[in-house]
Amino acid sequence: MPSRLVVFIYVSVVLSVLSACTKKELKPEPVPAPVVVAPVIENIPVRKEVKLRKAPPPVVILVSRDIPAYQQVAEELKRLMKKRATIVSLSAGIKARKQLSALIKKPEYQQFVAIGLTAAKEAKRLAGREDEVVFCQVFNYRDYNLIGPRAKGIGALPGTSEMFATWSRMSPTLKSVGVITGPGLENVIAAAASEASKHGIVLQHKVVSTDKELLFEYKQMAPNVQGLWLLPDNRVLSGRIIKEVMSFSVRNAKQVAVFSEAILRLGGLLSVTTRPDEIAAKVAQRLREAFKGKGVPGQDMVLLEGGNIAVNRIVAKRYNLKYSEK
Numbered sequence: 001m002p003s004r005l006v007v008f009i010y011v012s013v014v015l016s017v018l019s020a021c022t023k024k025e026l027k028p029e030p031v032p033a034p035v036v037v038a039p040v041i042e043n044i045p046v047r048k049e050v051k052l053r054k055a056p057p058p059v060v061i062l063v064s065r066d067i068p069a070y071q072q073v074a075e076e077l078k079r080l081m082k083k084r085a086t087i088v089s090l091s092a093g094i095k096a097r098k099q100l101s102a103l104i105k106k107p108e109y110q111q112f113v114a115i116g117l118t119a120a121k122e123a124k125r126l127a128g129r130e131d132e133v134v135f136c137q138v139f140n141y142r143d144y145n146l147i148g149p150r151a152k153g154i155g156a157l158p159g160t161s162e163m164f165a166t167w168s169r170m171s172p173t174l175k176s177v178g179v180i181t182g183p184g185l186e187n188v189i190a191a192a193a194s195e196a197s198k199h200g201i202v203l204q205h206k207v208v209s210t211d212k213e214l215l216f217e218y219k220q221m222a223p224n225v226q227g228l229w230l231l232p233d234n235r236v237l238s239g240r241i242i243k244e245v246m247s248f249s250v251r252n253a254k255q256v257a258v259f260s261e262a263i264l265r266l267g268g269l270l271s272v273t274t275r276p277d278e279i280a281a282k283v284a285q286r287l288r289e290a291f292k293g294k295g296v297p298g299q300d301m302v303l304l305e306g307g308n309i310a311v312n313r314i315v316a317k318r319y320n321l322k323y324s325e326k
Contacts, residue, residue: 056084057084057111058085058086059085059086059112059113059287060103061074061078061085061086061087062088062113063087063090063119064091064116064119064137065091065118069137069276073276073280073283075276077113077283080284081287090118110128111131111287111290112133113133113135113136114138117141120144120146120153121146124146131150132150132290132296134154135154137156137274138153138156139233139235140182141153143235147300150295152302154301155304157231157232158274158306158308159303160192160195160272163195163229163257163270164195166309166311167199167269170269170316170321170323171227171319174227175200176204177196177203177229178218178224179205179228179230180217180221180236181205181231182209182235185233188303192229204221204225206221211240212241215248226254227255228255230256230257230258230268242266246268247267255315256268258272259272260273264312267315269311269319270309270311271309271310272307272308274307275306278304279304282302311323
């Protein structure tokens with residue numbers, strides 16, 4: 001009997017402990033509050049975040065001065081670029097500065113076209129790391145370090161193919177022509193010499209540093225040449241020296257190819273000037289090539305091929321030369 005009582009008490013204690021444990025386990029635990037994880041936004045620079053190369057970018061056309069030679073190129077380029085081009089004339093002063101300030105704050109990358117030296121220097125200063133620059137109508141670009149991986153140019157001189165072809169037709173006995181420039185025009189002279197040789201003409205080139213030196217060298221080479229090709233190199237050419245060169249040429253019966261119709265009237269035989277539509281077309285082509293996003297590809301300078309020819313018929317008649325439209 002006592003043993004049964006002990007067993008009963010033992011079983012009762014065990015059941016009580018199990019019951020307590022069960023109740024403790026079944027007691028609901030508090031549910032923790034949900035954790036909200038904020039999305040991580042990377043700090044990406046704006047110029048890389050924008051999809052830069054999906055569509056043609058805005059084009060800022062900087063014009064050094066309001067002169068026909070520059071304005072005609074700008075207007076033709078704007079016609080080709082349509083609505084994405086904006087012309088800014090640096091002659092406008094404060095107005096131009098405000099316009100430029102608004103344009104360069106745009107987040108997307110842009111392309112700059114610089115017409116003339118002043119515009120080219122300004123474009124170099126303003127352009128960002130992602131922008132491209134194509135300049136034109138700049139003769140002494142080497143002096144200002146305008147060339148770079150994202151900055152290239154269009155030659156400032158018209159092509160010489162038509163000039164030498166016209167000159168040779170008018171003057172079949174023409175065999176030697178002099179040209180005097182400042183330094184750094186080796187590629188231009190080499191291309192011109194190649195064109196001249198097609199017509200049996202030898203191009204004699206002299207490099208000078210000043211306008212007085214140019215006049216001296218011309219007088220020295222005059223006995224050995226029949227004509228002179230006068231280039232618009234403002235480093236070694238001044239208004240006074242142009243008049244002296246032209247006066248000397250007339251007195252010594254030297255045929256002169258010049259670069260403006262105003263100088264043509266001083267006794268030049270023919271003038272060769274650039275064509276705005278050709279310049280604009282070549283600029284537009286370089287902008288299209290640069291759209292791939294790796295800078296402006298190709299050679300530093302793309303030379304012009306054509307030119308507008310004008311002939312001074314009075315001078316042609318004086319030299320017994322005949323001119324007829326091709």
